[in-house]
Amino acid sequence: MCQVYAGQAPETYEPVTRRIRLNGHSTSIRLESSFWRILDDMARREGMTTPAFVSRLHDEVMELRGETRNFASLLRCACVIHASRGDARPAWAMAAE
Secondary structure, three states: OHHHHHOOOHHHHOEEEEEEEEOOEEEEEEEEHHHHHHHHHHHHHOOOOHHHHHHHHHHHHHHHHOOOOOHHHHHHHHHHHHHHOOOOOOHHHHHOO
């Protein structure tokens, strides 16, 4: 069982920092590369660039909640929701590419 998880390529969980503009402010977000791949796919499906998609998601969270206490965690959870709906390829499939 653990080989599926432990045997993944280190590149899939390598942290990657991207600079993004949120609410007119330049910031950086650090996520594992697998999450960035899923976010890239989510953005592509919406016909947007990843920065535009992430910025819109941030705006919507601000509108609904008034704050984003841990936006990186929210992005990871959005990826989990996306994957659990069957909308994303599993991480092991991405690692095989």
